[in-house]
Amino acid sequence: MELIHRNLLIGIHDSLQETFFEDRKYADKVIERLLKSHRKWGSEDRKVVSEIFYNIIRWKKRLEYYMGEGVKPNNIYKLILAYLIWSKTHYKKFEEFDGIKVADILTKLKKGTVPTKSIEYSIPDWLADTLEKELGKSWEKEMLALNEQAPTVLRTNTLKTTPRELIADLRDENVESFTVKNYPDALQLEEKKNVFLTTAFKDGLFEVQDASSQKIGELLDVKEGMRVVDACAGAGGKTLHLAALMKNKGKIIALDIYEWKLAELKRRAKRAGAHNIETRLITDNKVIKRLHEKADRLLIDAPCSGLGVLKRNPDSKWKIDQDFIDRIKGEQQQILQDYSKILKKGGQMIYATCSILPSENNEQVRIFLEKNPDFSLIKDEKIMPSEGYDGFYMALIKRNA
Numbered sequence: 268m269e270l271i272h273r274n275l276l277i278g279i280h281d282s283l284q285e286t287f288f289e290d291r292k293y294a295d296k297v298i299e300r301l302l303k304s305h306r307k308w309g310s311e312d313r314k315v316v317s318e319i320f321y322n323i324i325r326w327k328k329r330l331e332y333y334m335g336e337g338v339k340p341n342n343i344y345k346l347i348l349a350y351l352i353w354s355k356t357h358y359k360k361f362e363e364f365d366g367i368k369v370a371d372i373l374t375k376l377k378k379g380t381v382p383t384k385s386i387e388y389s390i391p392d393w394l395a396d397t398l399e400k401e402l403g404k405s406w407e408k409e410m411l412a413l414n415e416q417a418p419t420v421l422r423t424n425t426l427k428t429t430p431r432e433l434i435a436d437l438r439d440e441n442v443e444s445f446t447v448k449n450y451p452d453a454l455q456l457e458e459k460k461n462v463f464l465t466t467a468f469k470d471g472l473f474e475v476q477d478a479s480s481q482k483i484g485e486l487l488d489v490k491e492g493m494r495v496v497d498a499c500a501g502a503g504g505k506t507l508h509l510a511a512l513m514k515n516k517g518k519i520i521a522l523d524i525y526e527w528k529l530a531e532l533k534r535r536a537k538r539a540g541a542h543n544i545e546t547r548l549i550t551d552n553k554v555i556k557r558l559h560e561k562a563d564r565l566l567i568d569a570p571c572s573g574l575g576v577l578k579r580n581p582d583s584k585w586k587i588d589q590d591f592i593d594r595i596k597g598e599q600q601q602i603l604q605d606y607s608k609i610l611k612k613g614g615q616m617i618y619a620t621c622s623i624l625p626s627e628n629n630e631q632v633r634i635f636l637e638k639n640p641d642f643s644l645i646k647d648e649k650i651m652p653s654e655g656y657d658g659f660y661m662a663l664i665k666r667n668a
């Protein structure tokens with residue numbers, strides 16, 4: 268990897284500035300917009316820009332230690348330079364780097380060690396404490412994995428094609444992929460590519476969905492003809508999977524508190540040829556009450572800290588804090604209590620998060636079951652980031668008949 272074009276450097280700089288210093292700017296959207304606005308950049312340029320951009324976000328705290336100060340809007344080029352030196356990336360001596368004291372950075376790098384674990388893994392101090400408290404010693408292994416780049420995994424849309432056919436279709440468009448053991452519909456890309464530009468994507472033959480996330484739909488054990496409620500459907504990643512597993516038969520009611528997410532879900536459903544989904548916006552409790560005891564299956568893919576998906580969204584570790592996690596835990600328990608009433612007696616539901624904290628996962632389920640003796644746990648599974656894909660938790664719970 269090398270950084271030798273000034274316009275790429277400026278693009279990285281401006282995107283970092285937006286992500287770090289502007290409100291509600293998320294790295295994935297910022298980089299998407301940057302790449303869209305530079306259509307002339309070739310695929311190698313795009314790779315260089317997004318890899319350096321994401322790595323600097325990942326390693327911000329460690330790089331700040333090397334540069335000897337916190338990042339501010341006026342020293343982002345110093346942060347970039349510290350990254351280029353640390354990662355041994357070949358670069359040109361751009362004028363933007365003039366006046367930056369490289370010697371200070373080199374002295375720190377030569378030491379070969381950093382003073383704290385939170386600097387080593389590049390996370391806020393509060394997060395290092397929380398991870399250690401909740402996961403014990405293994406937190407370091409998980410944080411190491413979370414600082415890696417996530418592989419791109421697709422979910423074959425079995426309403427339209429098969430994994431074998433999809434591999435061949437993608438190969439025709441110069442995208443190489445392979446099947447993933449124990450994940451029947453998953454294909455992993457050999458190397459990162461913008462698959463959203465392929466005809467296969469436009470024809471609805473697949474969705475981008477991490478392998479761990481695909482386990483949730485499988486575990487819910489939906490059947491053709493069932494009435495299923497996806498209570499926190501968002502833009503519908505898992506709703507579309509459920510529709511495919513149900514072969515478009517029966518009905519899925521997809522709920523969320525944001526209209527724009529449900530609008531995106533509808534667009535995706537149309538592309539995927541999924542016809543059995545109805546969206547309903549949660550405006551008040553009545554929407555939930557009307558659904559009491561109506562669902563054979565219920566998915567609660569709860570809002571969470573997102574700590575299991577830091578490989579994909581590294582900026583979120585800089586945007587959240589302990590207060591946010593404490594608040595979201597309260598919401599998770601409330602959602603479990605309120606929405607579980609949607610399930611028919613004898614029905615099954617999943618409580619899932621993309622967090623690796625037991626306090627958001629099995630602990631929430633334990634509290635819920637203690638208060639609701641008419642529900643019982645069938646099984647639960649935690650998937651840790653060190654296993655290769657995203658970190659997820661899922662509990663399959665039955666409402667007793």
Ligand SMILES: C[S@@+](CC[C@H](N)C(=O)[O-])C[C@H]1O[C@@H](n2cnc3c(N)ncnc32)[C@H](O)[C@@H]1O
Nearest residue numbers: 498499500501502503504505523524568569570
């Ligand atoms: C983990 S995300 C869902 C991701 C989605 N299921 C998917 O697979 O793409 C959690 C979702 O819960 C929604 N949410 C937050 N609070 C909610 C509430 N009280 N009721 C329903 N949905 C809620 C958020 O808007 C968000 O879309």
